[in-house]
Amino acid sequence: MSRTLAFLGLGAMGWPMAAQLARHTTETGGRTLVWNRTREKADAHAREFGSEAVELSAVTAADVIFSCLPTSTEVDDVMLALDGKLREGAVWIDCTSGQPEAARRQAAGLAQRGVAFLDAPVSGGPMGAEAGTLAVMVGGDAAVLEGVRGDLAFAGKVVHVGATGAGFAVKAINNTLMAVNMWAAGEGLAALARTGVDLHAALEVINAGSGRSYPTETLIPQRVLTREFPLTFQLGLLAKDAGIAAGVVQDARASAPVLMQVASLYRAAAHTVGAGADYSAALRLVEQMNGVEIK
Amino acid sequence: MSRTLAFLGLGAMGWPMAAQLARHTTETGGRTLVWNRTREKADAHAREFGSEAVELSAVTAADVIFSCLPTSTEVDDVMLALDGKLREGAVWIDCTSGQPEAARRQAAGLAQRGVAFLDAPVSGGPMGAEAGTLAVMVGGDAAVLEGVRGDLAFAGKVVHVGATGAGFAVKAINNTLMAVNMWAAGEGLAALARTGVDLHAALEVINAGSGRSYPTETLIPQRVLTREFPLTFQLGLLAKDAGIAAGVVQDARASAPVLMQVASLYRAAAHTVGAGADYSAALRLVEQMNGVEIK
Amino acid sequence: MSRTLAFLGLGAMGWPMAAQLARHTTETGGRTLVWNRTREKADAHAREFGSEAVELSAVTAADVIFSCLPTSTEVDDVMLALDGKLREGAVWIDCTSGQPEAARRQAAGLAQRGVAFLDAPVSGGPMGAEAGTLAVMVGGDAAVLEGVRGDLAFAGKVVHVGATGAGFAVKAINNTLMAVNMWAAGEGLAALARTGVDLHAALEVINAGSGRSYPTETLIPQRVLTREFPLTFQLGLLAKDAGIAAGVVQDARASAPVLMQVASLYRAAAHTVGAGADYSAALRLVEQMNGVEIK
Amino acid sequence: MSRTLAFLGLGAMGWPMAAQLARHTTETGGRTLVWNRTREKADAHAREFGSEAVELSAVTAADVIFSCLPTSTEVDDVMLALDGKLREGAVWIDCTSGQPEAARRQAAGLAQRGVAFLDAPVSGGPMGAEAGTLAVMVGGDAAVLEGVRGDLAFAGKVVHVGATGAGFAVKAINNTLMAVNMWAAGEGLAALARTGVDLHAALEVINAGSGRSYPTETLIPQRVLTREFPLTFQLGLLAKDAGIAAGVVQDARASAPVLMQVASLYRAAAHTVGAGADYSAALRLVEQMNGVEIK
Incomplete structure (x- = not known):
């Protein structure tokens, strides 16, 4: 079953993580949309890895939205910009090193729109991302995690550590x-x-x-x-x-x-x-x- | 050249360390004298490893005296009991987790009697001692260390870290x-x-x-x-x-x-x-x- | 000009503070309404000091509402119960040892209803309250503070320390x-x-x-x-x-x-x-x- | 009964403390000898307060020797210089902010020469010294303290806090x-x-x-x-x-x-x-x- 993934934030970690997603969707017949605050970086990513550089509004097509931003504040900003526009049944996976209370607030907000949320920060550094061996610590609903486990192409180890916010x-x-x-x-x-x-x-x-x-x-x-x-x-x-x-x-x-x-x-x-x-x-x-x- | 070694203190660490020395001197034609506050332990060590259980006064025959005691205070006690009786040219190697200022004081006292001192605590636990893979961190004269390096049969790694007291x-x-x-x-x-x-x-x-x-x-x-x-x-x-x-x-x-x-x-x-x-x-x-x- | 004051929370500090207010309004021809979670305490206060024990809903008659509760959470609860019912132009003075971010949130909420807010915790203990010599540290609009300064009958010293939340x-x-x-x-x-x-x-x-x-x-x-x-x-x-x-x-x-x-x-x-x-x-x-x- | 006091160390604290001693001995017919590492300061003190500036060796005439130096190390130095030359029955009062273990060592050394030792640091600053109102916290033998209590002219309060070293x-x-x-x-x-x-x-x-x-x-x-x-x-x-x-x-x-x-x-x-x-x-x-x- 082909999947559409989106990745927001192509920083030191996000860049190689999104590259793993792009390789994965290329193999499985899906798509990886990438967005970055500065568009040039997204274009470069698309050229190098076969992802698709898009405007923020276009990520609403995704089954799974990944975010990897400096802090929960930037995540709030993109969530606000996308509020009410995401697919019902979509899953938002925030890989930012964010705040647990932000996760709880964001999860509640998305739930009202029919979108699930997992806080899923990673450990292992840029080299782990390039190798696809990151450790991912996930907070949120275990059943939701099972539904997206196959999409976590950058992960070497995925551990469910507790309820929403526990990952952060x-x-x-x-x-x-x-x-x-x-x-x-x-x-x-x-x-x-x-x-x-x-x-x-x-x-x-x-x-x-x-x-x-x-x-x-x-x-x-x-x-x-x-x-x-x-x-x-x-x-x-x-x-x-x-x-x-x-x-x-x-x-x-x-x-x-x-x-x-x-x-x-x-x-x-x-x-x-x-x-x-x-x-x-x-x-x-x-x-x-x-x-x-x-x- | 056959050597006479002495080991003072057969606790959790000292027991297997002295065993390594006994194996070593058995192979090289030397002797390992062992002393413990409670004599029974020394006798048992001798039976098991071929060391020689002795009274404290008998360790004066040794070329190298190792000590491995709870604190520098106990080392002070045995040094006092042996004061003036050790061979000139002998080397005292204290493997206790001791105090740097005690090392400096003890080294100065022994030097007046022609005995060299190295503080040489170990890391690696009883299992490392049994395996002969302890890390030894040595403070004192580097030339003295070279002279006894071959006697450190319990060591997997010997590192000279500085002057007297630096090991502690x-x-x-x-x-x-x-x-x-x-x-x-x-x-x-x-x-x-x-x-x-x-x-x-x-x-x-x-x-x-x-x-x-x-x-x-x-x-x-x-x-x-x-x-x-x-x-x-x-x-x-x-x-x-x-x-x-x-x-x-x-x-x-x-x-x-x-x-x-x-x-x-x-x-x-x-x-x-x-x-x-x-x-x-x-x-x-x-x-x-x-x-x-x-x- | 006669004033109606209300005091919420008759604990170890609130009891003598409200007593000071009651003495003051008795002298100046005003009223002091008192409310407590357990009504008996309010009745006893009224008998002893000439205050008026009321239900929470009755404090809406007040020009100035004082609160002195265990934490900002209890203040949130009473504010919610009174939401939209207070007089426009009233001033809420919270003497709780509260949280600065709660003060900012509460002040913003009340401002939408035309009610001013000051965070005004006190120092000096029950004895200072009984003596009317409490030190009050006030955060919020300095002009609002000037308008209610005459009502702070429990204070020996009133210091404006900064914007909303600064008092806390x-x-x-x-x-x-x-x-x-x-x-x-x-x-x-x-x-x-x-x-x-x-x-x-x-x-x-x-x-x-x-x-x-x-x-x-x-x-x-x-x-x-x-x-x-x-x-x-x-x-x-x-x-x-x-x-x-x-x-x-x-x-x-x-x-x-x-x-x-x-x-x-x-x-x-x-x-x-x-x-x-x-x-x-x-x-x-x-x-x-x-x-x-x-x- | 006339007494000879000596004061070693005319720093920010020592200068006014010695001045108090000089006033006291002037009134009671005694002498106050003062010594400082730089002689000029002692001469100036003598001119201003009627003390007697002396070489270190001359303080051996004193019944009571006060010291007030930067650290216990400087006290060790002057004690070494005076070793064996002090009067038997003299009392050494060290007002330095010294080390308890130094006090115990120094007291033991002086005791062998028949000299008593009190550690007696002070609190109150230069102003307290000028006013003669310093608080003195004394470690050592209570009976020895009683014998010199009348000499502590700089003190407003003298408290015996324990054995040797307790003052420090x-x-x-x-x-x-x-x-x-x-x-x-x-x-x-x-x-x-x-x-x-x-x-x-x-x-x-x-x-x-x-x-x-x-x-x-x-x-x-x-x-x-x-x-x-x-x-x-x-x-x-x-x-x-x-x-x-x-x-x-x-x-x-x-x-x-x-x-x-x-x-x-x-x-x-x-x-x-x-x-x-x-x-x-x-x-x-x-x-x-x-x-x-x-x-």
């Missing part, structure tokens, strides 16, 4: 754990640097030991010790994610003193280092706080 | 990073549990994503979600290690608000949950603080 | 500073207790020195050292206030690692000690975390 | 509570500033309310809002005091996540703002972390 909550917590692990490693390395320890040697044993985490294994050796801090994911967006996690904690009346502190430290890093820097540059604030470089 | 400093930071990563994951999971998210599903995506760390990959699934908290390493010792890391931070005039906060939270866990519980039981305090179980 | 924001920050100061003092005293210091002596010098704050001067000597923890303000409400402050921080994209940590610690105290305990009992969690009593 | 511990905790209260107030004001609240108005209600503390009542209005940050007490010394408090917490196996966090934040402020700035300038780091000024 898990994504925010995941990113904040990464943020905590990176910051703590930065603190530890800065202290060791001040005592004259060789940081490459220290990281080697940490990564052979129990202190290891994703940031000690990849981010810090590749981005910080090299002093390159190459921009792939903006610090301001990670600060936003940590803020979403703080909101999850607050709304759940949970107690998370470490996550809450770290959310504020990343906000400080965004103010001091710059929200547009790579997220690994948060450790530049750790360096300033310690009067030392992590290298 | 790196070990304390490593363990504290693990402690931070575990605590933060506990906070995040507790918050998610309060919102109704399935924690097994959440951990599955976190471990496929950037939030992963040693505790999310092994400790929490195996010890916490199962509600087993099996005792392999005491919470009180981890709280001690985090305290050593806090001391490293302070002595270096470093700034590490997250490590310092977490050091105090583990001390709180030791007071509330019990210093004798398994270290994974620290998350029981997180559970109490959140009125929820992580399961 | 300042109140939340004020209460959270008190929460931080109390918690930190508890930590310091617990550490000193563990070293054998006499805590009465320590507090004496702290209160003669720079470490002093409202909690060290009054709360801790009167409520904690005495082991009485008398209930005057619920811990759960202080945890809510600290949560509002955390929301202020997040919404402002501010960085406040200490306030955020402490908000989570009070939430933990509410879970472990009980939300219904006196707020000073938060230090019972500090005591548990330290294995010592502050006495 | 209480002082460190006192200063760290001040540091916490100031930092938290800075965070709260920065968040309010970002929402457009008038900070003078906010402080007015906080100081009329429960959020008040010494920093909100004096330091912030006088030093921060004015943008003056006049140097009276170095930020680096406050960071040192907070570090001593962190050491007290660690040595006592206490749990103080807020004090530990704040100790690291002040260390960060010393690195970023400069250890030589006034301690109120710590809030400049809060400002940077928030991208806003507190004014």
